Amino acid sequence: MIKAVGLRKSFGDFTAVDGIDVEVAPGESFGFLGPNGAGKTSTMKIIGCTSPASGGTIRILGMDPASQASKIKARLGVVPQEDALDADLTVFENLLVYGRYFGLPRATVRARAEELLEFAQLVDKRDEIVEKLSGGMKRRLTIARGLINTPQIVLLDEPTTGLDPQARHILWDRLFRLKREGVTLVLTTHYMDEAEQLCDRLVVMDKGRIVAEGSPRALIAEHASREVLELRFDVADHAERAADVEGIGARVEVLADRLLLYVENGDVALEQVTARGVHPMSSLVRRASLEDVFLRLTGRSLIE
Amino acid sequence: MVTTTQEVSDRRRSRIPFPVAFALPLALVERNARAARHFWLTIVSGFFEPVFYLFAMGVGIGALVGDVMVDGVAIGYGVFVAPALMATSAMNGAVYDSTQNVFWKLRFAKTYDTALSTPMRPTDVAIGEISWALLRGLIYSTAFLAVAAIGGFVHSWWALLAIPACTLIGLAFASVGMAATTYMSSWTHLEYVQLAILPMFLFSATFYPLSTYPAALQWVVQATPLYHGVDLVRGLMLGDLHAGLLVHVAYLAIFGTVGIWATAKRIERLLLT
Numbered sequence: 400m401i402k403a404v405g406l407r408k409s410f411g412d413f414t415a416v417d418g419i420d421v422e423v424a425p426g427e428s429f430g431f432l433g434p435n436g437a438g439k440t441s442t443m444k445i446i447g448c449t450s451p452a453s454g455g456t457i458r459i460l461g462m463d464p465a466s467q468a469s470k471i472k473a474r475l476g477v478v479p480q481e482d483a484l485d486a487d488l489t490v491f492e493n494l495l496v497y498g499r500y501f502g503l504p505r506a507t508v509r510a511r512a513e514e515l516l517e518f519a520q521l522v523d524k525r526d527e528i529v530e531k532l533s534g535g536m537k538r539r540l541t542i543a544r545g546l547i548n549t550p551q552i553v554l555l556d557e558p559t560t561g562l563d564p565q566a567r568h569i570l571w572d573r574l575f576r577l578k579r580e581g582v583t584l585v586l587t588t589h590y591m592d593e594a595e596q597l598c599d600r601l602v603v604m605d606k607g608r609i610v611a612e613g614s615p616r617a618l619i620a621e622h623a624s625r626e627v628l629e630l631r632f633d634v635a636d637h638a639e640r641a642a643d644v645e646g647i648g649a650r651v652e653v654l655a656d657r658l659l660l661y662v663e664n665g666d667v668a669l670e671q672v673t674a675r676g677v678h679p680m681s682s683l684v685r686r687a688s689l690e691d692v693f694l695r696l697t698g699r700s701l702i703e
Numbered sequence: 704m705v706t707t708t709q710e711v712s713d714r715r716r717s718r719i720p721f722p723v724a725f726a727l728p729l730a731l732v733e734r735n736a737r738a739a740r741h742f743w744l745t746i747v748s749g750f751f752e753p754v755f756y757l758f759a760m761g762v763g764i765g766a767l768v769g770d771v772m773v774d775g776v777a778i779g780y781g782v783f784v785a786p787a788l789m790a791t792s793a794m795n796g797a798v799y800d801s802t803q804n805v806f807w808k809l810r811f812a813k814t815y816d817t818a819l820s821t822p823m824r825p826t827d828v829a830i831g832e833i834s835w836a837l838l839r840g841l842i843y844s845t846a847f848l849a850v851a852a853i854g855g856f857v858h859s860w861w862a863l864l865a866i867p868a869c870t871l872i873g874l875a876f877a878s879v880g881m882a883a884t885t886y887m888s889s890w891t892h893l894e895y896v897q898l899a900i901l902p903m904f905l906f907s908a909t910f911y912p913l914s915t916y917p918a919a920l921q922w923v924v925q926a927t928p929l930y931h932g933v934d935l936v937r938g939l940m941l942g943d944l945h946a947g948l949l950v951h952v953a954y955l956a957i958f959g960t961v962g963i964w965a966t967a968k969r970i971e972r973l974l975l976t
């Protein structure tokens with residue numbers, strides 16, 4: 400579906416995407432996980448044919464964006480990072496007008512728009528001006544809009560950033576439905592739970608490069624342990640206490656406000672900690688996540 | 704060589720001429736028409752301004768100045784000034800649509816970014832947006848001409864051709880205006896547009912004949928696009944046809960074509976980076 404080799408994007412002297420290789424298979428859900436400025440949006444725009452690559456090659460549905468942009472775009476659904484809905488139009492008109500941009504017949508677009516209102520759970524907002532929608536509704540409308548041409552690939556740039564947990568879950572549910580229908584999803588996120596929920600496979604991006612690739616489960620297995628024991632102490636600098644717990648588990652990571660111990664079994668590890676006479680102010684046992692993978696790979700947290 | 708069905712259908716598609724090539728720009732016209740339904744009051748108000756001018760100038764001032772001599776023929780002042788007001792209002796409408804409105808859509812509403820994520824190309828956006836300005840202008844010109852005829856300011860059936868002439872004026876100003884707008888980065892830049900428009904409105908042989916000026920100044924006036932628009936519309940409305948009108952048509956058409964081309968190039972540079 401998508402195949403990129405040595406893909407690069409630079410703005411003047413600055414390199415936003417620095418030679419990445421990506422391949423996405425039909426029906427797959429593929430994610431770009433990375434912090435702010437990693438180059439996710441830049442990559443998505445190249446795939447969406449609204450930004451020419453500065454180097455490397457890319458083929459989308461077997462076509463080259465440099466020469467066949469319109470033909471590729473006709474088969475893509477784009478959900479940009481910022482909604483960019485048409486504020487002068489109603490919910491329904493947003494769908495209609497966008498469909499007409501594809502040159503689709505009016506009757507086809509109309510029928511499709513009705514279906515999508517249903518899909519986006521916006522039937523009762525049909526004739527509202529979009530300004531009056533909540534953030535979650537706008538996001539759903541943007542996704543619905545991206546589906547108006549029944550695309551083969553849907554590009555979602557941070558589909559749930561800035562939404563409350565309930566709105567996120569509704570969105571995830573809609574995206575699952577798409578995935579079940581066999582649509583290829585390509586998404587970016589800086590939430591690891593989102594990546595774990597939605598992606599079959601993902602790449603971790605940092606500073607324009609890919610630092611790891613695999614399924615969420617495989618990445619966690621490879622770069623983290625099964626469980627993580629978090630310890631908080633009543634000290635200014637947690638580095639002071641790192642030596643006290645050294646050797647318990649595979650690795651100790653020092654953060655500003657806590658220590659992370661990568662262990663097979665968190666409860667057992669906590670017993671070992673107390674057995675050493677170390678008494679943290681509080682402790683938490685959790686499963687390892689992609690956040691831990693990212694920390695391991697870059698030495699930095701994903702969300703600041 | 705084996706030709707795939709895909710290739711065959713592609714070739715067939717690229718051979719379908721006019722209507723399909725215009726389907727995408729028309730989608731943007733449709734978008735603007737839908738948006739206009741939510742702002743119908745602004746749309747209606749666009750009609751009144753030139754009509755008010757017509758009666759203030761034609762009837763009010765006309766009573767004071769009496770007749771104007773054009774090429775040795777005396778005509779009423781209202782008859783003289785009506786074509787200029789029609790041409791000017793075509794210019795004003797086109798400039799307003801292609802600067803204020805386009806600036807907003809380009810920089811803030813992201814209307815064109817959205818369009819460009821679909822098969823729409825920068826040329827489709829340029830043509831679509833300008834066509835909308837022309838369509839709107841067409842309605843105003845028609846209405847103005849009807850009012851002017853009822854008011855007794857029109858003396859020739861050739862005046863009907865003033866409507867397409869005004870569309871041509873709109874094309875020239877909308878496309879150059881839109882191209883200029885792509886260079887603007889703040890609202891204050893839009894003030895410069897008024898700075899260019901106002902002297903043209905006042906001095907393009909709008910309110911008095913070109914012969915009023917000294918010879919040197921006549922050349923300056925004749926270089927401005929509005930002069931060509933005013934003289935073209937005036938020739939048609941007075942039924943005074945001559946070959947010079949074709950020069951006006953050519954001048955305005957070239958202006959328009961260059962403007963569309965420049966707009967498409969600029970949109971590509973700004974939005975497809």
Ligand SMILES: Nc1ncnc2c1ncn2[C@@H]1O[C@H](COP(=O)(O)OP(=O)(O)OP(=O)(O)O)[C@@H](O)[C@H]1O
Pocket residue numbers: 410413414415433434435436437438439440441442480589976
């Ligand atoms: N048009 C541009 N001109 C100059 N620099 C740009 C441009 N677009 C992006 N950049 C830079 O490229 C880098 C990568 O940006 P990009 O938007 O791809 O990051 P991102 O991973 O999507 O980040 P975020 O999570 O904040 O959306 C950033 O440092 C950004 O400042």
Ligand SMILES: [Mg+2]
Pocket residue numbers: 439440441480556
């Ligand atoms: Mg981004």
